Amino acid sequence: MKTIAKELLEKAYFEKLKETPILYTGVELEFPIINLDGSATNHQLLINLLDKFTDEEGFTITHTDFDGNTIEIISEDNEDTILFECGYNTLEIAFARTQDINEIAKRFKKYFSVIQPYLLENNHSLTGLGVNPFWNKNDNTPINSSRYRMLREYLLMAKNMDSEFRLHSHYEYPTYIQGSQVQFDVSKEQLTQTINLFNKIEPAKAWLFANSYMWDEIWNTGISRDILWEDSMHGILNENVGVYDHEFIDADEVLESLADTAIFTVERGSETYYFQPLTVSEYFNREEIKAFDIEGREAILVPDINDLKLHRSYKYQSLTKRGTLEFRSICTQPLNATFSTAAFHLGLLENLSSLDTLLNQYFFFEKYGSDIKKLRRKFAFFNLSEEEKNDVIKFSNDLLNISKEGLEKRGYGEEKYLQDLVRRTQEKENPAEYGVRLLKEGKSLVDISKEFANIDALK
Numbered sequence: 001m002k003t004i005a006k007e008l009l010e011k012a013y014f015e016k017l018k019e020t021p022i023l024y025t026g027v028e029l030e031f032p033i034i035n036l037d038g039s040a041t042n043h044q045l046l047i048n049l050l051d052k053f054t055d056e057e058g059f060t061i062t063h064t065d066f067d068g069n070t071i072e073i074i075s076e077d078n079e080d081t082i083l084f085e086c087g088y089n090t091l092e093i094a095f096a097r098t099q100d101i102n103e104i105a106k107r108f109k110k111y112f113s114v115i116q117p118y119l120l121e122n123n124h125s126l127t128g129l130g131v132n133p134f135w136n137k138n139d140n141t142p143i144n145s146s147r148y149r150m151l152r153e154y155l156l157m158a159k160n161m162d163s164e165f166r167l168h169s170h171y172e173y174p175t176y177i178q179g180s181q182v183q184f185d186v187s188k189e190q191l192t193q194t195i196n197l198f199n200k201i202e203p204a205k206a207w208l209f210a211n212s213y214m215w216d217e218i219w220n221t222g223i224s225r226d227i228l229w230e231d232s233m234h235g236i237l238n239e240n241v242g243v244y245d246h247e248f249i250d251a252d253e254v255l256e257s258l259a260d261t262a263i264f265t266v267e268r269g270s271e272t273y274y275f276q277p278l279t280v281s282e283y284f285n286r287e288e289i290k291a292f293d294i295e296g297r298e299a300i301l302v303p304d305i306n307d308l309k310l311h312r313s314y315k316y317q318s319l320t321k322r323g324t325l326e327f328r329s330i331c332t333q334p335l336n337a338t339f340s341t342a343a344f345h346l347g348l349l350e351n352l353s354s355l356d357t358l359l360n361q362y363f364f365f366e367k368y369g370s371d372i373k374k375l376r377r378k379f380a381f382f383n384l385s386e387e388e389k390n391d392v393i394k395f396s397n398d399l400l401n402i403s404k405e406g407l408e409k410r411g412y413g414e415e416k417y418l419q420d421l422v423r424r425t426q427e428k429e430n431p432a433e434y435g436v437r438l439l440k441e442g443k444s445l446v447d448i449s450k451e452f453a454n455i456d457a458l459k
Contacts, residue, residue, distance in 0.1 A: 005259045005281040012308045013258060014188065014251070016323030021185035023349070024097040026324065027104050027342050030178035030332055031091050032132035034449050036123045040138045043088040045122050047071075049115065053082060057114060065144040080107060086148055087175030089138050091115070091126065097183075101346065101414045105339050116453075127453040128338070129435070130212030130225055130331025133445040135176035142175060146272040149294040150265055154274040158233050166231060173228040177212060178332035180341040183324040184349055188251055194325060195254065195317045196247045197355050198348070202316060202329060203364070203375035204395040208421060209341065210380050211331040211431035215445060222432025223380040225331055234314055236277050237262045241314040243329075243372045258313060266291070266307045273299060280311065329376075334431055334452045336420060343417035347403030350410060354402045364395050382433065393425045400425070 035041045050070040053059040059082065063072035072083035078096045085092040093111060095104045112126075119125050132138060142148035151174060158167040186194055210222030221227065226242065234241045239260035248254050262277035273291040283289070289301045313319065316329035330341045348355050359365075368375055368391075379392045400421055407415040424430050429437070431452070438448050 004284045005279075006255055008284070008305060008308055009258045009280060010255055012311070012321055013319050014255070016321070017188040017191065018185065018323060019187055019189075021187055021323075022099070023346075024099055024185050025101060025104070025342060025346055026095065026097040026183040027101075027339075028092060028094045028179075028181040028183075029108070029338060030085055030180070031093075031126040032129055032176065032178050032332070033089050033091055033119065034125055034127055034132065034134055034446070036120075036125055036446055036449075038134060038137070038444070038446050040134070041089050041124060042122070043139065045124065046084070046088050046091075049091075049118055050082065050084075052118060053114065057111075063145070067144055069144075071143055071145065078107070080111075082111065084143055085174075085178075086151070087138075087140055087142055087172075089132055089140070089175060090178055100412050101339055101342050101417065102412055104342070105417075108338065125449065125453055126335070127449040128211075128332055128334035128336075128431075129449065129452050130178050130223075131214055132176040132178070133215045133449055136216055138176065140172040140175040142172070146270075146294060150272045150274050153292065153294060153296070154264055155233050157274075157276065161233075161236070165236060167233070167235075168227065168231045170228055170232075173232065177225045177228055179225065179328060180330045180332050180338070181326060181328045182342045182345050183320065183322070183326045184346065185323065186325045186349075190352075191251055191319070191325065192248045192254060193356070194349065194352065195244070197352065197359060198317050198327065198345070199244045199247075199372060200359050200365075201348075201355075201395075201399060202243050202372055203368075203379045204392055204399055205329060206376040206380040207384075207389075207392045207430055208396045208399075208424060209330045209333065209430070210433070211333055211435070213432045213435055215439075220382050221377070221380045222382065222430060222436075223331060223376075226329075226377065226380070229314065233264070233277065234262070237279060239279075239315075240277070243316055243376060245371075245373060254319065257315075258319070261311070261313045261315075263307065263311050265310050266301065266304075267310065268299075268301065273301060275301075280308070283307070331431075334420070334454070336454055337417075337431075339417040340421050343407060343414050344400070344403050344421060346410075346414065347406035347418070348399065349406070351402050351406030354405065355399075358398055358402060362395075364391060367391065380432075382436065389428060393428060396421070397425050 047069045058076045059073040074081050081094040142152045155171045212225040214224035240262040259281045260279050263283045264277040265274045275291040291301050318326045404415045
């Protein structure tokens with residue numbers, strides 16, 4: 001039975017959906033920080049960067065770690081937030097929502113003009129890669145806070161899982177993978193169609209936006225983030241992460257799917273606990289749960305109606321508690337293509353009927369089938385045949401044309417952010433393929449990182 005779970009989920013996730021929302025865009029950008037001599041980053045140097053913003057740029061501290069170090073700050077002008085994500089080697093900028101991507105890009109350039117010179121002066125840099133190229137040299141200790149220490153302990157539970165789950169041993173992966181996420185306001189009426197359509201284009205996105213090659217590992221894929229997410233404790237339950245394996249008929253089916261996502265952490269007072277993942281439905285049907293605090297001490301918890309506070313879905317199209325739909329399958333992009341992710345999705349959302357028409361009996365699915373997870377993995381591989389690459393590029397171009405048309409109708413000039421994506425299809429090379437090519441040509445990881453940090457196209 002899902003009655004209790006569905007009631008709580010509906011209140012948490014559906015109540016803020018508007019009937020006719022104004023289309024706002026929210027952007028979250030994550031960037032790896034590297035040491036330009038190829039060694040581990042200096043955490044104190046990075047922590048001092050946030051203090052520079054509070055001292056000189058009109059930001060206020062919102063969170064500190066257990067050692068008193070600043071880990072999150074917010075702008076007094078517009079509520080943009082700058083923070084460390086999971087570890088101290090990833091900097092995230094979460095922008096307050098706006099109706100125009102150009103406004104977000106303008107604010108990004110302002111922040112970047114402070115961040116990058118400071119880092120370069122200290123032989124560090126932000127770069128536009130979806131996996132930190134020095135992941136195996138950095139100190140990947142999680143942020144010293146309840147949330148991130150809990151997450152580390154939870155992911156370490158994979159060590160004791162049965163081998164049938166085939167989980168990887170990169171337990172600290174959240175500290176060295178980076179993504180480019182975008183959120184939009186959607187109506188309840190639009191919700192089902194939007195999820196279905198955007199889920200269906202994940203195979204094309206896998207090739208077009210691939211930029212998370214796992215440096216120093218022999219993985220034949222440009223989106224290792226999928227493997228790292230899906231073959232970890234986050235992926236123990238199929239409905240918790242990745243693409244959807246079916247289309248939804250109505251919003252109630254979306255709610256059913258949420259009820260099958262995982263809950264693995266709750267709070268009791270000031271303590272954060274974690275436990276073996278349960279579906280939300282199963283959790284609220286239990287009388288008690290065996291859990292652990294961040295020091296490993298065992299506790300017995302009784303499920304409470306407020307326990308969805310820390311719950312979230314990790315699906316690549318996820319409904320949030322803010323009444324927005326979040327698109328979260330894209331790797332961090334090269335810095336000169338930072339806003340390609342937001343523009344691509346926004347243009348398609350503005351031209352949803354054309355997208356629907358395109359995907360109806362589309363050649364790609366008639367030729368390769370409709371297993372979206374399998375297709376997303378396949379078209380992220382480096383060894384595509386010429387025919388397969390041509391087909392996924394045609395798919396990508398068809399989507400880019402629809403997105404461009406949608407952006408042009410808006411009249412903000414945001415279609416310019418698609419230019420790098422168009423270039424990829426013309427040159428038949430995505431960022432991951434380009435990075436690997438540079439590596440094979442003898443470029444160092446530092447050289448590649450510098451290449452992906454070029455922001456000329458943002459000027």
